[in-house]
Amino acid sequence: MNPTATLRFRRLTAAFAVSWALIAIAFALVPIVYPKEVPVTPFQTTGIAGTIIVQDPGPSAAGGVAAGDRLLTIDGGSTYRLFLNPNEVLHPGRTNLYQFERGNRRYTAELEPKICSIATIPTWWAALYAGLLLVSVIYLGIGFVVWRLRPDRAEAWALVLFCSTMAAQLSLSFDWVPIPLAGPRMLFNIPFIGATVFHLFTTYPLEPGWVVRRRGLRPLMYALALVLGTLSLLGERLGFPPALGPTLALCFTIATSLACVVVLGHERRQMREGGSSDRADVMLLGALVSFVPVLLIMIAQMILRTSRPWYVALLWFFMFPAAVAYGILRRELFDIRVVAKSSAAYGAATLAITGIFALLITFADAAVQRFNVSAQSPWFQISFLFFAILAFNPLRTRMQRLVDRVFDRDRAAYRLAVREISEAMVSMLSMKEIGDRILIALTDTMGVERAMVLIFDAEHGVLQPAGFRGDWDDDALDTILPADHPIVTYLLARRVLSRLDFDDETDAEVREACRDVFDTLEVELLVPILFGMDLLGVIAVGHKLSGERLGVDDRQLLRTLANQSAIAIENAKAYDEIAKLNATLEARVDERTQALREAQTQLVQSEKMASLGQLVAGIAHELNNPIGFVHANLQLMDEYIRKLIESRGSGPGADRAREALAKLLARSREGTARVKKIVEDLRTFSRVDQADLQEVDLHDGLDRTISLIEPRLKDGIRVERDYGKLPRIRCYAGQLNQVFMNLLINACDALGKKGTIQIHTRPVDGGVRVEIEDDGPGIPAEIQSRIFDPFFTT
Structure with a gap:
């Protein structure tokens, strides 16, 4: 079948199995919901595989029936008629002839049915009836929930079939309550327990290879269960012994179940450690705890034929499907072996302490008898118990710590590792x-x-x-x-x-x-x-x-x-x-800083050019006058020399020419001296040939700077010098003169057409103080803090 058809088939069969179980549980509830009085045998029986044993004789004890007697026939016919159709056999007010066997002796008893209802059965049996109903509901609930949560998984399908079959069987197992159609349904259901067990164990936790190679095994088991169930119902009509069908069905179920447990154990030994082995461990644990004991009790009942109600063991049967469901639904399972080892260690420690305690009691009894003290005295027993508790409590504590260290060693190491890792990783980048x-x-x-x-x-x-x-x-x-x-x-x-x-x-x-x-x-x-x-x-x-x-x-x-x-x-x-961002920002800062430096250099150069332009204008103006004098005098000298040559001698004309020439030469010398002084002042101002630190006279630098800016000093601007007695100082004279010039030019610009510039110099501790002030409007207060910022100007 294709996956879609397979899933549809699984849903149909699962729905049928759940419905089968629900109907059985509903029939089991009929005596509670609709209680009525019905005839039942006057004795309570327990039986398995065709063997029916009297468990409680009840009213039949008056007829000689005792617990442990085996019921052979009723009214000369098979006892299975009580299971198949009790209403045809038992009638109120009419006796039935029963044949019993006690040891090797057979006897008959004519007994009248007992009228029974849910209200008249003993409390203990009512509690057992309710317990079996509860277990059946748990079975069905486990299978249904797993199937709904994992509808596409083969093991969930196998589990819901098994749980539904078991739920139907458990709900019908109590025969003291008149449940409709309980006998036929129970007889027909028994072999299907074996088929569903085989289906579950060969599907989960791992499908064995021999099952994979023989896909027809599971359908064959269900077909065999159908044959056995039919034989259980119709065997007597078909000419077979009445007990043949039920006996074969029960043997089939028990043998198949035990064989599946053995096969699972064999497959587990061949598994590698991992998820499937964990699930096999859980399934084996569930089988060994609840499944196998019930099967062994059933076998014992078949062999020993006791009068004990063996079906009481079915109350513990729900542990197996719970373990299987846990393994299917959970992906991570607890380690069964660790739990088993630690439990064994705790058990051994408990037994050891108990043995030591018993030995001390025996030793104490023998010791106190030598001193004629009664070990049976209440005071001695209370005192001994008190001191024993004081002595054994530390022993118990140390023993428990020892077991914890042995079986919890890895967990403690893991906790330490987690703490160390957490502390270390906080600082890792x-x-x-x-x-x-x-x-x-x-x-x-x-x-x-x-x-x-x-x-x-x-x-x-x-x-x-x-x-x-x-x-x-x-x-x-x-x-x-x-x-x-x-x-x-x-x-x-x-x-x-x-x-x-x-x-x-x-x-x-x-x-x-x-x-x-x-x-x-x-x-x-x-x-x-x-x-x-x-x-x-x-x-x-x-x-x-x-x-x-x-x-x-x-x-x-x-x-x-x-x-x-x-x-x-x-x-x-x-x-x-952040590191990359910092690197990017640093690169951008370096780029912008370089750009600012270039801009600053350009601005400084512009400032220098502006100052140089002003200086050049002043120098040009200053040089123009003496050069003009020299130029004009040279023309006059040329004329006087020509006249002097023409006169060729002495006389009034020659004398006047000589005097004029003398004056012109004097004025020319004054002009050339003025030019020389301006050039010398300019050279001293810039100190181009003295770029290093030099000892200079500040007054000399101030005077020369003032002389260079004389063209800027308008007629209304007056410079007042208030010089103190200053020592020669060591400085960069050219740069200092540039500062003086900038301050004086700014003062001229601020004063406009008239005003006063005052220059004060004073010696101070370790240096000198130069103050340049004017009576102009001054620098606004809001920008005074910025006058030393790069590129800022007023």
Whole structure:
């Protein structure tokens, strides 16, 4: 059948089985909902496989019937008529002839039926009836819930069939209450218990190879159960002995159930440690605790034929389906072996302490008798018990601590590892350092043979190895998982994945793709590293060096480790982003600083050019006058010399020419001297040839600066010098003169057409003080704090 047809068939058969169980439970409730008096045998029986034993003789005791007698016939016919149709056999007020067997003697008793209803049965039997109903409801509830939660899984289907069959059987097992059609339904239902047990054990936790190769085994078992059920109902009519069908059906169910437990144990021995072995352990535990004991009690009842109500054991039967349901629904199971070992250790310790206590009591009895003290004295017993408690309480505490240390050693080591990892990862800002710390924790603390950390590369959208420890082949180290890989979807669901988790995947392509990841990496678990809804990476964990599986404590440590790693990775990413941002900002700051420096240089150059322009204008004006004098005098000298040559001698004309020439030469000398002084002042002002520190006279620099800006000093601007007695100072004279010139030019600009500029100089401790002030409007208060900012001007 195709998957759709298979799923439809499973739903139909599961619905039929649940309905079968619900009808049985409903019929079992009829005596409670609609109580009425009906005739029943005057004695209570218990029976199995065609053997009916008197359990409680009740009113029949007056007729000589005793507990333990075996019922052989009723009215000369088969006792199975009581199960198939009791209303045809028992009638109020009419006696029936019963044949019994006691030992090797047979006897008959003519007894009248007893009128019974739910209100007249003993309290103990009513409680047993309610308990069996409750267990049947639990059975059906477990099977139905698992089937609804896992409708696409074969083991859930097998479990709901088994639970429905058992629920129907349990609800009809109590024969002191007149349940409609209880006998026929129970006889027909018994062999189907064996068929459903075979179906369940060969489906979960692992389908054996011999069943896979023989797909017809399960239908064959159901067909055989149908034949046996039919034989149980119609065997006497078909000419077979009445007890043949029920006996064969019960033997079939018991033998099949025990064989399935043995097969499961054999298959478990061949399993490798992992998810299936855990489920097999849980199933075996459930079978050994509740399933096998009931089967053994049934066998004992068949052999010994006791009068005990064996079906009371069915009350404990619900532990088995609960264990199976737990294994189907839970993906991570507790370690059965650890629980068993620790329980055994606690039991042994308890027995040892109890033995020591008993030995001390015996020793105390023997000791006190030598001193003629009665060990039976209440005072002695109370005192001895008091001191024994004081002595044994520390022993009990130390013994418990010892057992805890032995069986909780790994858990304590894991707690220590988690604390150390948490403390270490807080300060880790390197992805490599985080990966190395994870790998060390896995290989050293958990003892795995190898481990790998895959980090999600957001730029390329892939998971790729970022660190590993242990032996890995090249294919594993080259593993790259894209973001759209099917296994990423499972990892985003915050699940610790194993290869077995994909056995239930219906999409074959997805199932094989996910299995290929585990086959390539050869690891046992994949643990997602998640931060919010983002997958940051994956921890791939290999098998333990000890050969044990990774248990619940290991998975818990892995989850904690993944959570700590996610926080550390996010911190590292944030640190890297901040570092990159800082580098970018520093580069931008350097770029802007360089631009500002260039702008400052250009502005300083512009300021220098502006000052130079003003200086050049003043110098040009100053040089123009003496040069004009020299030029005009040269023309006059040329004329006087020509006249002097023409006169060629002495006389009034020659004398006047000589006097004029003398005056012109004097004025020319004055003009050239003026030019020389201006050039010397300019050279002294700039100090071009004295760029180093020099000892200078500040007054001389001030005077020369004033002389250079004389063209800017309008007729209404007066310069007042208030010079103190200053020592020569060591400075950069050219730069200082530039400052003086800028201050004086700014003062001229601020004064406008008239005003006074005052210059004060005074010696101070360790230097001199120069004050230049004017009576202009001054600098506004709101910008005074900015006058020393680069590029700012008033």
